[in-house]
Amino acid sequence: xxxxxxxxLISLISFFxxxxxxxxxxxxxxxxxxxxxxxxxxxxxxxxxxxxxxxEVLNIxxxxxxxxxxxxxxxxxxxxxxxxxxxxxxxxIVGNHTYSHLKTFNKMSANDFAKDLIRDEISIASxxxxxxKLFRPPYGNISNTMKSELKKEGYTxxxxxxxGKDWSLNxxxxxxxxxTVSKTKPYSILLMHDGHETNNYPRVNSIEALPKIIxxxxxxxxxxxxxDKLLETQAYLSGKLxxx
Numbered sequence: 001x002x003x004x005x006x007x008x009l010i011s012l013i014s015f016f017x018x019x020x021x022x023x024x025x026x027x028x029x030x031x032x033x034x035x036x037x038x039x040x041x042x043x044x045x046x047x048x049x050x051x052x053x054x055x056e057v058l059n060i061x062x063x064x065x066x067x068x069x070x071x072x073x074x075x076x077x078x079x080x081x082x083x084x085x086x087x088x089x090x091x092x093i094v095g096n097h098t099y100s101h102l103k104t105f106n107k108m109s110a111n112d113f114a115k116d117l118i119r120d121e122i123s124i125a126s127x128x129x130x131x132x133k134l135f136r137p138p139y140g141n142i143s144n145t146m147k148s149e150l151k152k153e154g155y156t157x158x159x160x161x162x163x164g165k166d167w168s169l170n171x172x173x174x175x176x177x178x179x180t181v182s183k184t185k186p187y188s189i190l191l192m193h194d195g196h197e198t199n200n201y202p203r204v205n206s207i208e209a210l211p212k213i214i215x216x217x218x219x220x221x222x223x224x225x226x227x228d229k230l231l232e233t234q235a236y237l238s239g240k241l242x243x244x
Contacts, residue, residue, distance in 0.1 A: 037186045039222045042230045043068040043214075044160065046097060046136065049076050049083035050195025053203040057194045057210065058090060064214050066224040067092045071136040071158075074099030074120035076195055081127035088128045093226040093235045095134035095158065096120050106143035114149050131237040134158050134227055156233050160191035164213075166206040167193050173208035180209070181216045189227060 048054040048070055061068055070087050072094050077084045087094055099119040125131045135155040150157055164180030165171050228235035
Protein backbone atom coordinates (compact mmCIF):
# COMPACT_ATOMS: atom_id res chain seq x y z
CA UNK A 1 0.00 0.00 0.00
CA UNK A 2 2.77 2.43 0.93
CA UNK A 3 4.63 1.62 -2.29
CA UNK A 4 1.50 2.50 -4.30
CA UNK A 5 1.11 5.82 -2.44
CA UNK A 6 4.77 6.65 -3.05
CA UNK A 7 4.61 6.00 -6.79
CA UNK A 8 1.44 8.07 -7.14
CA LEU A 9 3.27 10.95 -5.42
CA ILE A 10 6.20 10.58 -7.83
CA SER A 11 3.88 10.72 -10.84
CA LEU A 12 2.06 13.85 -9.66
CA ILE A 13 5.19 15.70 -8.58
CA SER A 14 7.12 14.82 -11.74
CA PHE A 15 4.36 16.30 -13.94
CA PHE A 16 4.14 19.64 -12.17
CA UNK A 17 7.64 20.13 -10.75
CA UNK A 18 10.00 17.78 -12.56
CA UNK A 19 11.31 14.31 -11.85
CA UNK A 20 14.35 15.51 -9.89
CA UNK A 21 12.10 16.94 -7.19
CA UNK A 22 9.92 13.86 -7.32
CA UNK A 23 12.94 11.67 -6.70
CA UNK A 24 13.89 13.75 -3.64
CA UNK A 25 10.39 13.33 -2.23
CA UNK A 26 10.55 9.61 -2.96
CA UNK A 27 13.81 9.26 -1.07
CA UNK A 28 12.52 11.18 1.94
CA UNK A 29 9.26 9.24 1.98
CA UNK A 30 10.96 5.87 1.61
CA UNK A 31 13.49 6.55 4.36
CA UNK A 32 10.83 7.52 6.87
CA UNK A 33 7.83 5.41 5.87
CA UNK A 34 9.06 2.24 4.17
CA UNK A 35 11.18 -0.43 5.76
CA UNK A 36 12.61 -1.76 2.51
CA UNK A 37 12.20 0.56 -0.51
CA UNK A 38 12.35 -1.16 -3.86
CA UNK A 39 15.74 -0.68 -5.46
CA UNK A 40 14.29 0.06 -8.87
CA UNK A 41 15.72 2.54 -11.35
CA UNK A 42 14.79 3.57 -14.88
CA UNK A 43 17.44 3.87 -17.55
CA UNK A 44 16.56 6.45 -20.23
CA UNK A 45 18.18 7.51 -23.49
CA UNK A 46 17.66 10.80 -25.33
CA UNK A 47 18.11 12.07 -28.87
CA UNK A 48 17.86 8.87 -30.89
CA UNK A 49 17.42 6.89 -32.94
CA UNK A 50 20.95 7.38 -34.13
CA UNK A 51 22.22 4.66 -36.43
CA UNK A 52 24.86 2.31 -35.06
CA UNK A 53 24.95 4.08 -31.67
CA UNK A 54 21.36 3.12 -30.92
CA UNK A 55 21.92 -0.38 -32.26
CA GLU A 56 24.90 -0.85 -29.94
CA VAL A 57 22.82 0.33 -26.98
CA LEU A 58 20.07 -2.14 -27.93
CA ASN A 59 22.60 -4.96 -28.13
CA ILE A 60 23.90 -4.14 -24.64
CA UNK A 61 20.37 -4.02 -23.21
CA UNK A 62 19.57 -7.36 -24.81
CA UNK A 63 22.75 -8.94 -23.44
CA UNK A 64 21.97 -7.62 -19.95
CA UNK A 65 18.30 -8.69 -20.27
CA UNK A 66 16.93 -5.28 -19.31
CA UNK A 67 14.68 -2.69 -20.96
CA UNK A 68 14.96 1.08 -21.13
CA UNK A 69 12.98 4.14 -22.20
CA UNK A 70 14.06 6.04 -25.33
CA UNK A 71 12.97 9.65 -25.89
CA UNK A 72 13.04 10.06 -29.67
CA UNK A 73 13.64 13.11 -31.86
CA UNK A 74 11.20 13.10 -34.77
CA UNK A 75 13.66 14.10 -37.46
CA UNK A 76 15.93 11.23 -36.39
CA UNK A 77 12.97 8.84 -36.48
CA UNK A 78 12.35 9.92 -40.06
CA UNK A 79 15.98 9.12 -40.89
CA UNK A 80 16.09 5.80 -39.01
CA UNK A 81 12.51 4.44 -38.95
CA UNK A 82 13.58 0.79 -38.82
CA UNK A 83 15.71 1.40 -35.72
CA UNK A 84 12.81 3.21 -34.06
CA UNK A 85 10.64 0.16 -34.67
CA UNK A 86 13.41 -2.14 -33.43
CA UNK A 87 13.48 -0.24 -30.12
CA UNK A 88 9.79 -1.01 -29.57
CA UNK A 89 9.92 -4.54 -30.97
CA UNK A 90 12.61 -5.46 -28.44
CA UNK A 91 10.38 -4.51 -25.52
CA UNK A 92 11.66 -1.02 -24.78
CA ILE A 93 9.46 2.05 -24.38
CA VAL A 94 9.62 5.17 -26.58
CA GLY A 95 8.74 8.71 -25.58
CA ASN A 96 8.31 12.04 -27.34
CA HIS A 97 11.37 14.35 -27.34
CA THR A 98 9.93 16.80 -29.92
CA TYR A 99 10.53 16.75 -33.66
CA SER A 100 13.11 19.53 -33.90
CA HIS A 101 14.91 19.35 -30.51
CA LEU A 102 15.15 23.12 -30.02
CA LYS A 103 16.40 24.85 -26.87
CA THR A 104 13.73 27.53 -27.20
CA PHE A 105 10.44 25.60 -26.88
CA ASN A 106 10.00 27.13 -23.43
CA LYS A 107 9.86 30.57 -25.09
CA MET A 108 7.48 29.60 -27.90
CA SER A 109 3.75 30.03 -28.19
CA ALA A 110 1.49 27.13 -27.27
CA ASN A 111 0.57 26.68 -30.93
CA ASP A 112 4.17 26.44 -32.18
CA PHE A 113 5.13 24.00 -29.46
CA ALA A 114 2.04 21.87 -30.08
CA LYS A 115 2.79 21.64 -33.82
CA ASP A 116 6.27 20.27 -33.15
CA LEU A 117 4.97 17.90 -30.46
CA ILE A 118 2.34 16.44 -32.78
CA ARG A 119 4.80 16.23 -35.66
CA ASP A 120 6.98 13.98 -33.50
CA GLU A 121 3.90 11.92 -32.59
CA ILE A 122 3.22 11.34 -36.27
CA SER A 123 6.81 10.29 -37.02
CA ILE A 124 6.93 7.87 -34.09
CA ALA A 125 3.47 6.42 -34.78
CA SER A 126 4.24 5.94 -38.47
CA UNK A 127 7.44 4.04 -37.71
CA UNK A 128 6.50 2.08 -34.59
CA UNK A 129 2.70 1.86 -34.44
CA UNK A 130 2.56 3.49 -30.98
CA UNK A 131 1.83 7.03 -29.78
CA UNK A 132 3.92 8.00 -26.73
CA LYS A 133 2.35 9.28 -23.54
CA LEU A 134 5.74 10.12 -21.99
CA PHE A 135 7.41 13.42 -22.89
CA ARG A 136 10.84 14.81 -22.10
CA PRO A 137 11.66 18.41 -23.12
CA PRO A 138 14.96 19.05 -24.92
CA TYR A 139 17.65 20.20 -22.46
CA GLY A 140 15.07 19.92 -19.68
CA ASN A 141 13.69 23.35 -20.62
CA ILE A 142 10.03 23.52 -19.64
CA SER A 143 7.49 26.34 -19.31
CA ASN A 144 3.97 26.62 -17.93
CA THR A 145 2.73 26.99 -21.50
CA MET A 146 4.35 23.68 -22.42
CA LYS A 147 2.93 21.99 -19.32
CA SER A 148 -0.56 23.16 -20.26
CA GLU A 149 -0.23 21.79 -23.79
CA LEU A 150 1.17 18.50 -22.53
CA LYS A 151 -1.74 18.10 -20.13
CA LYS A 152 -4.22 18.90 -22.90
CA GLU A 153 -2.63 16.29 -25.18
CA GLY A 154 -2.55 13.64 -22.44
CA TYR A 155 1.19 13.53 -21.84
CA THR A 156 3.18 12.76 -18.69
CA UNK A 157 6.23 14.96 -18.21
CA UNK A 158 9.41 13.03 -17.39
CA UNK A 159 12.68 14.71 -16.44
CA UNK A 160 15.52 12.91 -14.65
CA UNK A 161 17.24 12.64 -11.28
CA UNK A 162 20.71 11.41 -12.28
CA UNK A 163 22.79 12.95 -15.08
CA GLY A 164 26.20 11.37 -15.66
CA LYS A 165 26.85 14.07 -18.29
CA ASP A 166 27.53 11.59 -21.06
CA TRP A 167 26.49 14.38 -23.45
CA SER A 168 29.87 16.06 -22.83
CA LEU A 169 32.64 15.10 -25.24
CA ASN A 170 35.11 15.83 -22.44
CA UNK A 171 33.80 13.02 -20.23
CA UNK A 172 35.56 9.65 -20.30
CA UNK A 173 33.64 6.40 -19.95
CA UNK A 174 34.92 6.04 -16.38
CA UNK A 175 33.77 9.55 -15.48
CA UNK A 176 30.33 8.86 -16.93
CA UNK A 177 30.16 5.60 -14.97
CA UNK A 178 31.23 7.21 -11.69
CA UNK A 179 28.99 10.25 -12.18
CA THR A 180 25.98 8.00 -12.71
CA VAL A 181 26.50 5.21 -10.19
CA SER A 182 27.56 7.46 -7.31
CA LYS A 183 24.33 9.50 -7.52
CA THR A 184 21.87 6.67 -8.07
CA LYS A 185 19.29 5.95 -5.35
CA PRO A 186 16.06 3.92 -5.34
CA TYR A 187 13.51 5.26 -7.85
CA SER A 188 16.15 7.26 -9.77
CA ILE A 189 15.62 8.08 -13.42
CA LEU A 190 19.00 7.90 -15.16
CA LEU A 191 19.75 10.17 -18.12
CA MET A 192 21.95 8.94 -20.97
CA HIS A 193 22.13 9.64 -24.70
CA ASP A 194 22.21 7.30 -27.68
CA GLY A 195 21.94 10.07 -30.26
CA HIS A 196 22.11 13.74 -31.10
CA GLU A 197 20.28 16.14 -33.37
CA THR A 198 23.29 16.37 -35.69
CA ASN A 199 25.19 13.76 -37.67
CA ASN A 200 28.64 12.39 -36.80
CA TYR A 201 28.37 13.11 -33.08
CA PRO A 202 30.36 10.41 -31.27
CA ARG A 203 28.69 8.32 -28.57
CA VAL A 204 31.67 6.00 -27.98
CA ASN A 205 32.18 6.99 -24.33
CA SER A 206 28.48 6.57 -23.53
CA ILE A 207 28.40 3.12 -25.10
CA GLU A 208 31.59 2.08 -23.31
CA ALA A 209 30.20 3.29 -19.98
CA LEU A 210 26.77 1.67 -20.31
CA PRO A 211 27.60 -1.99 -19.50
CA LYS A 212 29.76 -0.85 -16.58
CA ILE A 213 26.91 1.23 -15.17
CA ILE A 214 24.49 -1.66 -15.50
CA UNK A 215 26.92 -4.11 -13.87
CA UNK A 216 27.73 -1.72 -11.00
CA UNK A 217 24.06 -1.10 -10.21
CA UNK A 218 23.12 -4.77 -10.48
CA UNK A 219 25.91 -5.54 -8.02
CA UNK A 220 24.37 -2.97 -5.66
CA UNK A 221 21.05 -4.80 -5.83
CA UNK A 222 19.24 -2.54 -8.30
CA UNK A 223 16.79 -3.74 -10.90
CA UNK A 224 15.97 -1.87 -14.10
CA UNK A 225 12.42 -0.97 -15.15
CA UNK A 226 10.99 1.33 -17.79
CA UNK A 227 9.75 4.79 -16.77
CA ASP A 228 6.07 3.90 -17.14
CA LYS A 229 6.49 1.07 -14.63
CA LEU A 230 8.48 3.25 -12.22
CA LEU A 231 5.79 5.94 -12.28
CA GLU A 232 2.88 3.50 -12.64
CA THR A 233 1.49 5.29 -15.68
CA GLN A 234 0.62 4.30 -19.24
CA ALA A 235 3.41 4.34 -21.80
CA TYR A 236 1.23 4.98 -24.85
CA LEU A 237 -1.87 6.91 -25.93
CA SER A 238 -3.85 4.21 -27.69
CA GLY A 239 -6.84 6.48 -28.30
CA LYS A 240 -4.78 8.82 -30.49
CA LEU A 241 -3.44 6.21 -32.90
CA UNK A 242 -6.52 6.19 -35.10
CA UNK A 243 -6.34 9.98 -35.56
CA UNK A 244 -2.74 10.05 -36.78
